[in-house]
Amino acid sequence: MRKPDMMGKDSIKSKLRKGLWSPEEDEKLIRYMLTNGHGCWSDIARNAGLLRCGKSCRLRWINYLRPDLKRGAFSQQEEDLIIHLHSLLGNRWSQIAARLSGRTDNEIKNFWNSTLKKRLKMNTSTTSPNNRSEPNDTLGGIMPINEHDLMTMYMDSSTSTSSSSMQSMVFAEQFDPFSMLINNNHYDMTNVSASFPDIIPPCMNQVGMVEGHHGNYEILELNNKMELLERDFSLPPLEGRRSIEDNNALIDVKSHNNHFNNSCFNNTNQIQSTKVEELFGFGNDGQCVENLKMGEWDFEGLMQDISSFPFLDYQVDQ
DNA sequence: AAAGACGGCAACCGCCTCCTA
DNA sequence: GTAGGAGGCGGTTGCCGTCTT
Numbered sequence: 094m095r096k097p098d099m100m101g102k103d104s105i106k107s108k109l110r111k112g113l114w115s116p117e118e119d120e121k122l123i124r125y126m127l128t129n130g131h132g133c134w135s136d137i138a139r140n141a142g143l144l145r146c147g148k149s150c151r152l153r154w155i156n157y158l159r160p161d162l163k164r165g166a167f168s169q170q171e172e173d174l175i176i177h178l179h180s181l182l183g184n185r186w187s188q189i190a191a192r193l194s195g196r197t198d199n200e201i202k203n204f205w206n207s208t209l210k211k212r213l214k215m216n217t218s219t220t221s222p223n224n225r226s227e228p229n230d231t232l233g234g235i236m237p238i239n240e241h242d243l244m245t246m247y248m249d250s251s252t253s254t255s256s257s258s259m260q261s262m263v264f265a266e267q268f269d270p271f272s273m274l275i276n277n278n279h280y281d282m283t284n285v286s287a288s289f290p291d292i293i294p295p296c297m298n299q300v301g302m303v304e305g306h307h308g309n310y311e312i313l314e315l316n317n318k319m320e321l322l323e324r325d326f327s328l329p330p331l332e333g334r335r336s337i338e339d340n341n342a343l344i345d346v347k348s349h350n351n352h353f354n355n356s357c358f359n360n361t362n363q364i365q366s367t368k369v370e371e372l373f374g375f376g377n378d379g380q381c382v383e384n385l386k387m388g389e390w391d392f393e394g395l396m397q398d399i400s401s402f403p404f405l406d407y408q409v410d411q
Numbered sequence: 412a413a414a415g416a417c418g419g420c421a422a423c424c425g426c427c428t429c430c431t432a
Numbered sequence: 433g434t435a436g437g438a439g440g441c442g443g444t445t446g447c448c449g450t451c452t453t
Contacts, residue, residue, distance in 0.1 A: 113421070113447080133438075151439070152422065187441060198441075203420050206443095 110144045118143055122150055122160055156197045165193030167204055175201055176209060253402055 125141035131231075134147030143150060167175070171193055178189045186198035186205075205394065 111423075147438075148424095148440095149422075156421075184442065199421075202442075207419055302452075 109146050109149075111149070114157075118145070119153070119158060120142070122154060126154060152199075156199045161195055162197065167196075171196070173207070175205065176213075179205065179209075228322060 121141045121143055122137075123139060129137075129140070132153045136147075137143075138147045138150045139143050141150070145153075174193060175189060178192060182188050183203075186202045190196050190198040190201050
């Protein structure tokens with residue numbers, strides 16, 4: 094015979110809704126999150142009056158409802174970055190997503206499985222071994238070599254000091270550092286604030302404008318390196334890229350995250366008490382600082398090692 | 412116009428790690 | 433030390449809209 098409390102649990106569990114979320118459920122969750130902030134998800138589900146499990150609420154918020162999500166199709170630059178990051182990180186979607194602000198791991202995973210994977214597959218099947226070194230004939234020059242080769246080349250190029258290494262040359266030819274740069278990402282609050290004008294204060298848009306809250310610092314640091322490169326080699330600046338001074342200001346915000354915390358929220362009574370990191374600093378973006386150490390090897394190290402690539406023959410003060 | 416095929420994507424599932432009592 | 437809960441993650445499923453025949 095089953096214990097009475099277990100029966101209760103089971104009956105509660107069986108009453109929980111599954112499947113697609115209704116607009117009413119979405120509204121309940123948004124209202125609750127924006128007024129109470131992030132907490133225990135099972136409590137959120139209960140207190141918001143949702144017949145959903147905490148996990149389901151968490152997923153819905155992270156993947157669909159949170160205000161800093163960027164909607165719409167992936168840009169070419171995002172596409173390039175995903176491909177590059179996947180070649181380095183593999184199927185670590187959350188870590189890839191952490192470096193594309195406003196995108197979720199689920200979104201990137203779906204995009205990869207539905208679109209990029211097929212394109213890369215088509216590419217490898219149509220590219221003969223003899224014309225592999227022609228970078229512009231496939232995928233718009235995104236990834237004309239397979240992932241294993243790229244990884245091998247990276248390993249070789251990052252450990253070899255010889256800039257005349259054939260593999261390094263090929264890698265240099267294939268790996269376009271400019272495509273790694275992401276333009277300004279201003280979170281689009283339009284949809285949410287249009288739906289809930291009474292609960293989205295104007296300052297939320299300002300929060301969105303502070304794009305560097307976590308996700309883009311690595312890009313910004315790379316961006317700085319690229320500006321130095323442009324200076325040293327008199328390259329034309331990439332349109333839309335920030336200046337070093339701007340980037341440093343944003344990086345400074347990162348290192349003084351607490352200072353940033355309240356600046357955007359002090360003017361609103363409704364969510365004044367909500368910590369920024371509670372509202373925005375979890376999920377993908379919130380993992381960034383934590384993810385500085387990851388798995389078997391360090392992505393930050395890889396990014397720093399970009400300065401040691403044979404085709405980037407310069408050093409940047411760290 | 413209808414039916415089947417296909418693709419995209421939201422959501423679920425199961426496993427893992429971390430934390431706390 | 434350990435059991436249980438919560439959260440995080442990657443893989444998978446299934447629905448639904450679009451395309452093709």
